[in-house]
Amino acid sequence: MISKVYTAALMGIDAYKVEVETHAEGNVPFFTIVGLPDNAVKESRERVVSAIKNSGYKFVYQKRITINLAPADIKKEGSSYDLPIAVGIMTTQEMIEPGKLNDYIILGELALDGSIRPVHGSLSIAIAAEKMGYKGIILPEENAREASMGSPELDVIPAAHLTDVVNFLNGQLQIDPFKTDIHELFREGQKSKFDFADVKGQEHVKRALEVAAAGGHNIIMVGPPGSGKTMLAKRFATILPPLSLEEAIQTTKIHSISGLLKNNHGLVATRPFRSPHHTISDAALVGGGKYPKPGEVSLSHHGVLFLDELPEFKKNVLEVMRQPMEDGYVTISRASMSLTYPANFLLAAAMNPCPCGYFGDPTRSCTCPPPQIQRYLAKVSGPLLDRIDIHIEVPAVKFKELSSDRKGEPSAKIRERVEQARNVQQKRFESETDLFSNADMQAAEIRKFCKIDEVGQELLKTAINKLGLSARAYDRILKVSRTIADLAKEESILPEHISEAIQYRSLDRDIWS
Ligand SMILES: Nc1ncnc2c1ncn2[C@@H]1O[C@H](COP(=O)(O)OP(=O)(O)O)[C@@H](O)[C@H]1O
Ligand SMILES: [Mg+2]
Ligand SMILES: [Zn+2]
Missing domain, CATH: 1.10.8 (Helicase, Ruva Protein; domain 3)
Structure with a gap:
């Protein structure tokens, strides 16, 4: 007997249909999976067999079971094929009625006891499932919220255990589709805990950040330790124009693929702010690795990437940022194919004026020999600095200013001016196809x-x-x-x-x- 179950694979930030065909015949005990990389096959096979047995079903190991994941040219990675493979096998062994299988995309990792574990990328997969005309998607409970955000017409069926899936497909268990009010979630998620009102003094730095936000310019802040560079950078995203829902979903897709979404706050509703440490590898920064994943430049898509202590980043790491900064996306080339992740971010960088941090400081003296300062500054010159339009010095705040009760101007006020300036640019560039802001x-x-x-x-x-x-x-x-x-x-x-x-x-x- 042959059964067909539908699941999906990710390529970049989009998902594609994968068919799980299971063929059981003869009476030679044998179980093979084709279409998955070697290690993954082995692991998936063990998990699937244990999960079926430990859920109280009889796994009949007397037939030759062949599983084919098609098409072969889509790279299949990760553990989300466990559940569709288990469903395929149980269908050929007549434990599951095939009637509903054509209506659903099924995905999930199985634990040895049959419980279902969360997987990455379910938002992209649900959006693809709806586009392909499926009635629903059966997936791990923990992924239900993110899956329900971009596909209002799709039945998102959350499942905690293999037995739930079996009973649901056999019509013995009703599972209500998980629904999200995306507009409500979007509204709620837009509050930020940071505000420029908290920053005392530093009016000229705030002004520079306002100009940067208004024109989409990358910015670098130079100042001694403790002068508030990190504090200011964290607030940079709060004066950018608010995300549109469409942008929010696109950024959320990337976070979903990276497995960064938590069950209870599914949507990235404010512009992301990412601040990777300077020891980061180039793969973690721009994406890639053995199982390719989006990097920090993509996680900050539509938001702010903050590189603190810029001269401390390794030279090759800064070098790989050239392509995303130029193009707004990253291409990762692999032997069999190449992947693309969006990476359109504003760069905010920070650095000390010299290795000790106090060059030019009115209250403390710098201990660095001049050649050392030169070397330090040389580290940030070149292609990356070429793409930073605004340099701003951030001196230490005077004690008098720090201790005053006066609140600064709130982010919302600054953002109004930024949006006004963005509207002017939008009109200016109406006829120039790929320009959004002056920086472009x-x-x-x-x-x-x-x-x-x-x-x-x-x-x-x-x-x-x-x-x-x-x-x-x-x-x-x-x-x-x-x-x-x-x-x-x-x-x-x-x-x-x-x-x-x-x-x-x-x-x-x-x-x-
Ligand atoms: N202008 C300011 N207004 C209010 N607090 C400030 C200001 N500048 C610095 N601080 C305080 O000093 C701390 C250290 O600032 P930080 O942003 O980490 O400095 P830097 O990144 O330049 O080393 C902040 O967390 C904040 O509490
Ligand atoms: Mg800092
Ligand atoms: Zn110094």
């Missing part, structure tokens, strides 16, 4: 949209010559000036906008030498 402009668009008058030209020339700014800084300054003008609701870029933008190039200057 390339040379041609800069010439078109960042025209400056003679006074402005003169100002820029003086800055470049006197401050020793690099020629590369020129385009960055124009883009940032455009954003400052947009925030000021000015059609033209005025000299005052240019002089503010010039101030955001401190790492280009030779002030440390």
Whole structure:
């Protein structure tokens, strides 16, 4: 007898149908699975047999059982095939009636006692199941919420144990589909525990972060330990325009594939903020590995990636960030295929001005020999720094400011101005297909949209010559000036906008030498 059960495999952030065909015949005890990598087959076989037996069913080991996972050219990884394989076998042994099998996508890992363990990526799989026209999806209880978020028409059937699945398919147990009010979840999830109101003083840094948020510019903060760089970075995402529901679901898909969603808060409803440690490997940062997984650049998709202590990151690690920063996605090439994960994030970086941290500090003196400072700064130069439009110095806050009760401006207020400036950009780029913000402009668009008058030209020339700014800084300054003008609701870029933008190039200057 042959049975067919449907499940799914992930490729990048999307899911594809996989057929589990089970063929049982003859009377030679034999059990094989084709279409899975070697180790996974072995492990899955053991788990499936134990789970069936320990759930109180008789596993008839007297037939030749062949399981084929098709199509062969889709790479199948992970343990989510256990449950569909068990269902396939039990169908050929007439313990499950095949009637409902065509209506459902089935997935789940089995424990040896037959209980069902959560798997990764169920949001993507449920969305695909609905698109393919399935009535429902049978999956681990813990994954029910995330699966129910993107596919309102799909019956999401949560199962805790193999016996539940058997009884459900045989019509002996009713399981109500798990429903989520996605709009409610989205509303609730939008509160952030961070706010700029908590940050005292540092008005010029907040201003720089506002400009960065408004134009989609990457930013680096330079300042001594304890000056509030981490505190400020954590609040950066709170002044970006709110996520749309569509963006939230896309980012949630990536977190679902990485297994990062918890049962009770399924949706990533605010812009993600990720802060990987500087010891991170390149695979963990951009994605990849033996069983490919999205990296930090993808987990921060539509949000903020914070690289604290930037010079401490290994050079090769920073190098692999070039592609995602250029393209907004990551491609991972493997022997058999290549995968793509979205990775459109704003970079916020932080660093000390020197190895000891106190170069230029008015209250403490720096103990670093100048060549050491040079080497330290050289670590962040090059391609990555080239993609950071705004450099801002973050001095230690004065005690007087820290001890004052005055609250800063709340994030919501700053965000209103950011959104206004984003609307101006949206109109400007309506006819330019792949531009969203000023930071995305390339040379041609800069010439078109960042025209400056003679006074402005003169100002820029003086800055470049006197401050020793690099020629590369020129385009960055124009883009940032455009954003400052947009925030000021000015059609033209005025000299005052240019002089503010010039101030955001401190790492280009030779002030440390
Ligand atoms: N401007 C500020 N307003 C309020 N608290 C601050 C400010 N700057 C620093 N702090 C306090 O100092 C702590 C250390 O700041 P942190 O952001 O970790 O500094 P850094 O990352 O620059 O080393 C913060 O957790 C916060 O409690
Ligand atoms: Mg810090
Ligand atoms: Zn120092």
